[in-house]
Every structure is written in C-alpha cells, then in structure tokens.
Amino acid sequence: LSDSKQGRPKGFRGHVPSLAAGSQRPAAVPPKLKEMRNQEATVGQTVVLRCEASTEYPSLKFKWFKNGKEITKKNRPENIKIPKKQKKSSELRISGALLADAGEYTCKVNNKIGNDSTKARIVITDPNGKTWLILSLGHVILASSSLMVSLSPIDTGTLELIHSSWCSG
Structure with missing residues (x-):
C-alpha cells in the first residue's frame, strides 16, 4: 500500500502515536520512578541524587523530602540546590556536603493520573576517620x-x- 492509501500524506515518515481503545488521544499513564541509589560521601564532597520518571507524560510535578520533611525554598540549606526540572527528571545537588546533610531523601512525583516515590540514603563521613x-x-x-x-x-x-x-x- 502507498502512503496515501494508508490515510497518510504521500511521503509521510513521522511517528503516529498508538491510541488506547476508543480514545482520541495517546493513553496517559501514571508516573513510575527509577530506583535511586544510596550514596556515601565525605565532608566537603558534592552529592547528586537524580530522580527520573519512566513516563513521557508532560505535567510531572516533583517534590523532595529529607527524613520525611519536604525541602522547600524557605527551609532548604544553602548548599542544597534543586535545579529546574527536566521533562521527566529532577536532581537534588548537595555541594560541600556537611555531616548534617546525611539522612534519607525521598523524591515524589505526581501527575493527573497518579504518583510514585523513591528513596535513597546519604551517608556523610568525616575525612578524619x-x-x-x-x-x-x-x-x-x-x-x-x-x-x-x-x-x-x-x-x-x-x-x-x-x-x-x-x-x-
């Protein structure tokens, strides 16, 4: 069959997304996060946690928590940065790690369809042993x-x- 007989313009080479049964749009799926790894660093090092979703759904909202408490602009230590998110990921960057930065970090993501979370523990050691x-x-x-x-x-x-x-x- 030629392109025009398949309902596409002649010479069309683009991707046609699959549709859910009876739907007019591509199927929306809840976000699913890849597992983060626990990390160990010494005082003064940089630690980066990457939270990556496996879905392409555009309106993902990421939140970070330390020991169960949300990290916000108001309570975030100066050495912790959360750069502007990418389409399907978020990073938490600790520069010049301090002993107080040790703990359990959780990344939560949600969209209109659902949510997911993943955790990683950061251990900070003193370089003096x-x-x-x-x-x-x-x-x-x-x-x-x-x-x-x-x-x-x-x-x-x-x-x-x-x-x-x-x-x-």
Whole structure:
C-alpha cells in the first residue's frame, strides 16, 4: 500500500502515536520512578541524587523530602540546590556536603493520573576517620564521645533505640 492509501500524506515518515481503545488521544499513564541509589560521601564532597520518571507524560510535578520533611525554598540549606526540572527528571545537588546533610531523601512525583516515590540514603563521613551517628531527631553525636546506646534491629535497615545514657566529663 502507498502512503496515501494508508490515510497518510504521500511521503509521510513521522511517528503516529498508538491510541488506547476508543480514545482520541495517546493513553496517559501514571508516573513510575527509577530506583535511586544510596550514596556515601565525605565532608566537603558534592552529592547528586537524580530522580527520573519512566513516563513521557508532560505535567510531572516533583517534590523532595529529607527524613520525611519536604525541602522547600524557605527551609532548604544553602548548599542544597534543586535545579529546574527536566521533562521527566529532577536532581537534588548537595555541594560541600556537611555531616548534617546525611539522612534519607525521598523524591515524589505526581501527575493527573497518579504518583510514585523513591528513596535513597546519604551517608556523610568525616575525612578524619571519625564515625558520626545522625539521629532521626536531627542531633549529631561524635561516636567517640561518652554516649552509650543499645540498639535492636526491628526490620531491614531500621534500628530501635532500647536504652541510652550520656556520660559527661
């Protein structure tokens, strides 16, 4: 069959999107995010988390969270930047990483059809070889200080504080 017999202009070489049954438009799909990887960096390094959707749906809205709290222009530390999003991705860039930047980062995306989210943990280490424990309450404690804690695993990647005592002096 020639192009004109298939309902296309003669010489047409473009792509015709497939249509959902009974629809006049290409099928809209909910966004699906690729899994982000956990990252480890030392103080002062740059860390980049990339949140990428597998859908081409045009009106994707991305939001970033740290330890469950949304990162906004008002509460975002100066060293964290979220450049203007691309059509199907968003980045979170930490320049000159600080110990306080460690934590669990979540990227959430939504459109009119649905939503998805993905998480990654960032661990920041001290270049002097010290180990730091970042508590979910936001406190930073030098492990060589006199803090005694008892932890118990409650599921994969989660520890429960059973007992703690602080010895100053």
